[in-house]
Amino acid sequence: MKVSLKWLEDYVRVDVPVAKLVELLDLSGTKVEAVIEPGKGIEGIVVAEVLAITPHPNADNLSLVDISAGGEQERVVCGAKNFAVGDKVPYAALGARLPELQITERKIRGEVSRGMLCSGSELGVTKDHSGLLILPGDAELGADVVGLLNLNDTILDLEITPNRPDCMGMIGVAREVAALLGNDLHIPELSSDPVPVATEPVSVRLEDAQGCPRYVAHLILDVAVGPSVGWMAARLLAAGVRPISNVVDATNYILLETGHPLHAFDAQKVHDRSIIVRRAFAGEKLTTLDGVERTLDPADLVIADPKKPLALAGIMGGASSEVGDSTTEVILEAAYFEPGSIGRTGRRLGLRTEASARFERGADPDSLMFAAARCAQFISLAAGARPSVQIVDEYPVPIARRHVTLRPERTVKVLGFEISARSQAEHLRSVHLVVDEQEEILDVEVPRFRPDIEREVDLIEEVARLAGLDHLPSTLPKGGAGGLSVHQSAERTLRRTLAGAGVEEAWTSSLGSSADLDAMGLPNDHPARNMVALMNPMSEQENRLRTSLLPGLLKAAAHNVAHRVEDVALFEIARIYEPASDSRLPQEPLILGGVFTGHRRSKTWLDEPRRWGFFEAKGVLTSALGGLGAEVSLTPTEGAPFHPTRAAIVMAGERTIGSIGELHPQTCDRLDLPEGTVVFEVALGPVFDQMPGKVKVSELPRFPAALIDLAVVVDETVPAASIETAIVAAGVPELTEVKLFDLYRGEQIPDGKKSLAYSLRLQAADRTLTDEDSTAVLERVVGALREKFGAELRG
Amino acid sequence: MSDAQDLRAQLEALRAESIERIAGTENLEALEEARIRILGRKAPLSSIRSGLGKLADDERKTVGQVANRVQTDIETAIQQRREVFEAAELTGRWERERIDVTLPGDEVPVGSLHPLTRTMWEIVDIFVGLGYRVADGPEVELASYNYDALNFSADHPSRTPQDVFYIEGSDEQVLLRTHTSPVQIRTMESQPPPIYVVCPGRVYRRDEQDPTHLSGFVQLEGLAVDEGITMGDLKGSLEAFAHEVFGNDLDIRFRPHHFPFTEPSAEVDVQCFACKGRGGDCRLCRGERWIEILGCGMVHPFLLEWVGYDAERYTGFAFGMGIERIAALAHGVNDIRYFWENDLRFLTNFAGLA
Numbered sequence A: 001m002k003v004s005l006k007w008l009e010d011y012v013r014v015d016v017p018v019a020k021l022v023e024l025l026d027l028s029g030t031k032v033e034a035v036i037e038p039g040k041g042i043e044g045i046v047v048a049e050v051l052a053i054t055p056h057p058n059a060d061n062l063s064l065v066d067i068s069a070g071g072e073q074e075r076v077v078c079g080a081k082n083f084a085v086g087d088k089v090p091y092a093a094l095g096a097r098l099p100e101l102q103i104t105e106r107k108i109r110g111e112v113s114r115g116m117l118c119s120g121s122e123l124g125v126t127k128d129h130s131g132l133l134i135l136p137g138d139a140e141l142g143a144d145v146v147g148l149l150n151l152n153d154t155i156l157d158l159e160i161t162p163n164r165p166d167c168m169g170m171i172g173v174a175r176e177v178a179a180l181l182g183n184d185l186h187i188p189e190l191s192s193d194p195v196p197v198a199t200e201p202v203s204v205r206l207e208d209a210q211g212c213p214r215y216v217a218h219l220i221l222d223v224a225v226g227p228s229v230g231w232m233a234a235r236l237l238a239a240g241v242r243p244i245s246n247v248v249d250a251t252n253y254i255l256l257e258t259g260h261p262l263h264a265f266d267a268q269k270v271h272d273r274s275i276i277v278r279r280a281f282a283g284e285k286l287t288t289l290d291g292v293e294r295t296l297d298p299a300d301l302v303i304a305d306p307k308k309p310l311a312l313a314g315i316m317g318g319a320s321s322e323v324g325d326s327t328t329e330v331i332l333e334a335a336y337f338e339p340g341s342i343g344r345t346g347r348r349l350g351l352r353t354e355a356s357a358r359f360e361r362g363a364d365p366d367s368l369m370f371a372a373a374r375c376a377q378f379i380s381l382a383a384g385a386r387p388s389v390q391i392v393d394e395y396p397v398p399i400a401r402r403h404v405t406l407r408p409e410r411t412v413k414v415l416g417f418e419i420s421a422r423s424q425a426e427h428l429r430s431v432h433l434v435v436d437e438q439e440e441i442l443d444v445e446v447p448r449f450r451p452d453i454e455r456e457v458d459l460i461e462e463v464a465r466l467a468g469l470d471h472l473p474s475t476l477p478k479g480g481a482g483g484l485s486v487h488q489s490a491e492r493t494l495r496r497t498l499a500g501a502g503v504e505e506a507w508t509s510s511l512g513s514s515a516d517l518d519a520m521g522l523p524n525d526h527p528a529r530n531m532v533a534l535m536n537p538m539s540e541q542e543n544r545l546r547t548s549l550l551p552g553l554l555k556a557a558a559h560n561v562a563h564r565v566e567d568v569a570l571f572e573i574a575r576i577y578e579p580a581s582d583s584r585l586p587q588e589p590l591i592l593g594g595v596f597t598g599h600r601r602s603k604t605w606l607d608e609p610r611r612w613g614f615f616e617a618k619g620v621l622t623s624a625l626g627g628l629g630a631e632v633s634l635t636p637t638e639g640a641p642f643h644p645t646r647a648a649i650v651m652a653g654e655r656t657i658g659s660i661g662e663l664h665p666q667t668c669d670r671l672d673l674p675e676g677t678v679v680f681e682v683a684l685g686p687v688f689d690q691m692p693g694k695v696k697v698s699e700l701p702r703f704p705a706a707l708i709d710l711a712v713v714v715d716e717t718v719p720a721a722s723i724e725t726a727i728v729a730a731g732v733p734e735l736t737e738v739k740l741f742d743l744y745r746g747e748q749i750p751d752g753k754k755s756l757a758y759s760l761r762l763q764a765a766d767r768t769l770t771d772e773d774s775t776a777v778l779e780r781v782v783g784a785l786r787e788k789f790g791a792e793l794r795g
Numbered sequence B: 001m002s003d004a005q006d007l008r009a010q011l012e013a014l015r016a017e018s019i020e021r022i023a024g025t026e027n028l029e030a031l032e033e034a035r036i037r038i039l040g041r042k043a044p045l046s047s048i049r050s051g052l053g054k055l056a057d058d059e060r061k062t063v064g065q066v067a068n069r070v071q072t073d074i075e076t077a078i079q080q081r082r083e084v085f086e087a088a089e090l091t092g093r094w095e096r097e098r099i100d101v102t103l104p105g106d107e108v109p110v111g112s113l114h115p116l117t118r119t120m121w122e123i124v125d126i127f128v129g130l131g132y133r134v135a136d137g138p139e140v141e142l143a144s145y146n147y148d149a150l151n152f153s154a155d156h157p158s159r160t161p162q163d164v165f166y167i168e169g170s171d172e173q174v175l176l177r178t179h180t181s182p183v184q185i186r187t188m189e190s191q192p193p194p195i196y197v198v199c200p201g202r203v204y205r206r207d208e209q210d211p212t213h214l215s216g217f218v219q220l221e222g223l224a225v226d227e228g229i230t231m232g233d234l235k236g237s238l239e240a241f242a243h244e245v246f247g248n249d250l251d252i253r254f255r256p257h258h259f260p261f262t263e264p265s266a267e268v269d270v271q272c273f274a275c276k277g278r279g280g281d282c283r284l285c286r287g288e289r290w291i292e293i294l295g296c297g298m299v300h301p302f303l304l305e306w307v308g309y310d311a312e313r314y315t316g317f318a319f320g321m322g323i324e325r326i327a328a329l330a331h332g333v334n335d336i337r338y339f340w341e342n343d344l345r346f347l348t349n350f351a352g353l354a
Helices: A020-028 A170-181 A228-236 A247-256 A339-348 A354-361 A365-383 A408-415 A419-429 A456-467 A486-500 A515-518 A550-562 A612-626 A663-669 A685-689 A721-728 A771-789 B002-022 B028-039 B043-055 B056-097 B115-129 B182-190 B233-248 B301-306 B323-331 B344-350
Strands: A002-003 A031-036 A042-056 A061-070 A073-078 A089-097 A107-110 A111-113 A155-159 A205-206 A216-222 A260-268 A273-280 A285-289 A293-295 A301-304 A309-312 A331-337 A392-394 A402-406 A434-437 A444-448 A569-577 A590-597 A599-601 A632-637 A642-652 A655-663 A678-683 A704-717 A733-746 A754-764 B138-141 B174-176 B194-206 B216-227 B251-260 B260-271 B288-300 B316-320
Touching: A002 A228, A020 A031, A020 A155, A020 A170, A042 A073, A042 A339, A061 A434, A073 A089, A073 A111, A170 A247, A205 A216, A205 A392, A216 A273, A216 A365, A228 A247, A247 A260, A247 A354, A247 A365, A260 A309, A260 A365, A273 A331, A285 A309, A301 A339, A331 A365, A331 B301, A339 A354, A402 A408, A402 A456, A402 B115, A408 A419, A408 A456, A419 A434, A419 A444, A419 A456, A456 B251, A456 B260, A486 A569, A486 A590, A486 A612, A486 A685, A515 A550, A550 A569, A550 A590, A550 A678, A612 A632, A612 A642, A612 A655, A612 A678, A632 A721, A642 A678, A655 A663, A655 A685, A678 A685, A685 B260, A704 A733, A704 A771, A721 A733, A721 A754, A721 A771, A754 A771, A754 B323, B028 B043, B028 B056, B043 B056, B115 B194, B115 B216, B115 B233, B115 B323, B115 B344, B182 B194, B182 B216, B182 B301, B216 B233, B216 B323, B233 B251, B233 B260, B233 B288, B233 B323, B251 B288, B260 B316, B288 B301, B288 B323, B316 B323
Parallel strands: A205 A273
Antiparallel strands: A002 A155, A031 A155, A042 A061, A042 A089, A061 A073, A107 A111, A216 A331, A216 A392, A260 A331, A273 A301, A285 A293, A301 A309, A402 A444, A434 A444, A569 A590, A590 A678, A632 A642, A642 A655, A655 A678, A704 A754, A733 A754, B138 B174, B194 B216, B216 B316, B251 B260, B260 B288, B288 B316
């Protein structure tokens, strides 16, 4: 809502500096988004009349315009087309100033231009820069445009919260300002009574009194449609509304002044001057003022005559009854429509107007007579018309004013500072609520322009904002036993561990599409294909909820590689979304994903460079999950998106939690990532579930441990993990630890074989182990491995 | 000259000669050789001592004492000389073993926590310190939790599919939550008061992306419901938060506002930390002196009634803030899309684990 201070002062005296007013508004709940001084930097722009327009000899899209600002005739080169000889336009003479522009004589395509004609946007009046700003016809030649358009004004751009429809009009804002400044509110008085005319009145029939509880109609005769008077046109312009004609402008002016939308019909196009408010028939068609033919729905409320719909109630008028140059009789509508219905129709049609925005939030049914009468008065003044004395007011069930009770001590209890009942009552009265101070309570009668006040807490809010929230003390509530849950702590530990291992944390979008899965080469029956789809995505690339963290991480990796940051290690801990068969809401498991490419460490003076590969990534994963106490194991797997022989299922205990592997080279290629990029993705829920509880410490051994090394030669195809499992399963009670410390292929090892060397730690609780013990263990383990894998002890 | 006198003279001569000899040695080997020559079994001191037997008892005793003193003196001289050589040798060793400590160490590459994580943790920790726990709720949410339970009317304009992502086939009953506020309802439904929780999480709106808007972003909600909670408690709590995050010397102010689920409602501004509230041509606050950081208010009784709490007995407050906005303000990031690009040149600014 743009509020001109000059206009505002019609209703309330503003006797504080602008900065103070801004602060008062801000701190009472009406945020001032911007303070605009439209005339700032504009100087020497005057009213000129267009005398002649001739084409520019050297440029089709330019013309030479002869103008006069009352003095000598001047010629300027102009690119606009929207004006005609006789129009009044803003003329920036030589030496004039516009913001960031000083006018000098220029040659444009070979023709001298002595000055410039201005558009609305150049003057900061409108956003329109497609053509010149056409000034009111009665503007005096040579007059200063800044003064004419009231640009030497201050405009406050106010953010009006949705609960305050009353502040969508000047009078409502003035009521607030009056309360804040402690000054009186002056509501304009209606002048002399309308002239009685002997004519058949308008008839109004409310077929849907719920959708339209009240309808006021004025018949205005002998209307001469023409341009508005200058001051009104200027105020509309300053408020960003394009002047159209004296009739339409008057309705728009009343909209801005009272916040109440009005509509003018050409009475001669309304059959029988008979207005019917009803729901639309299914499939009924109406061409609205914007020229769009709209198919109506029985939920839509329309204004109709006995033959046809005339307007979309509260949203937009219809083209067939539009007031035009030939209009001589006008039916002026001031109605109150039920907010929900207006909102539904507006949303269904995707149509939101100044009028519907106000009806949607709740207009004031009590303001209709005033709004209509004042508008009729403007029309009669501007268009020489005669308003009918017979005002039709259909209001079958008057809407009672609401009474709300406030317990002053409840205010204190909610806000936390002392404020007397008397002072609460005064604050409420300052915004024109009617307060009856009774014992213990305030009985508050709420005017209809405050639909937001429905219950006690609404009054508490009113007291709070008017008393000022700066009265709030700074206290702290009791609080509870704060802290993180075990799982929340574990998640933090995991993030820290991963970052500590040299992996950067990423946050990627939850939205994606099936194309992401195509890029990963996932088959059509892959479980990740079962995605939650959005009804109204913003793009095809983000039309579903992700079922994997990998697409986002891979895109992030590719982004970095494309920016020549080629060493990338990223992890993300976030949710994926899996449709659930037994619930309207999907499952949202917490997942850890990682992507690794390039160098883990570059070459240093101490060491050779080290690249990210399968085992580097695996080590990060197993040590991070191991740090949470999970027993992680891998078994080989095949299938997209992985390299056929370099991928594994990840298990925590007995549960499959995800997978890890090198990406398939083709996948890397599709994603613009180097071959050998490694990814993993695991579910964290099962890992957290398996976290050990409190650790119990066993007694420290009293006898020294024995270490034995053992190297066995086995077939290449034997997985290392199965050898380890077999060693453990060999039944050596003293065995406490098995560690692979060497893998060797080459000399002395036959083709197709490999040598694996393990270090075994043995510990007995009751004695020091002897060489004989070690030998026995060795024999037992080797025996088991020989039996199971045909392993041979390497000499 | 008696035997005793002779022996004494010999001893004195030996001492002088030996000390001179020791002083003349050049290294440890020469010193050892000298020691054997002087104190060894076949050395002069031994033969002098063996001559003591010929002396009378009293003479033997006094000459014996002289012999002991001479031996001690010689040994002392040897020891002193040895220490000189040992010191010199150590000095040489230290020189040979000198390293250039300014060479780079064997660093372990350390990654970084994302600035959104860090900011979230920082805020969560402040409230954990004030006695809050962390609550959680689904991102794909029922419209009834996202709107109805939060006192949005059935026709509230914010429900429009222009602004909200609805799930296909749900008849606009399931959506991507537009705020973390539904977690308020889920938490209250799951337990009786008192409640002190914060709920960080992703939320979604159909905003065109620009430097200050994203279609998916992160919010943090706070909720306190207890007997006797006042709006002053809300102010004190948020002041504690703002001072911790933005600095102790900055004021905060409450500006009345409107949200369907709180009443009274307010937006909270913190004094601009670039200009310390001086305004002028400050680029951060554009001269407004204040920077909006969050929305808050007293829990609307509608919500308490919805979950079956006694709205007379219990009051509460709630607040919600955008993590990107707080992080951007705290770290001077002028385009919040950076937070979601995962460009390592950006992320590595936040190296470390704190």
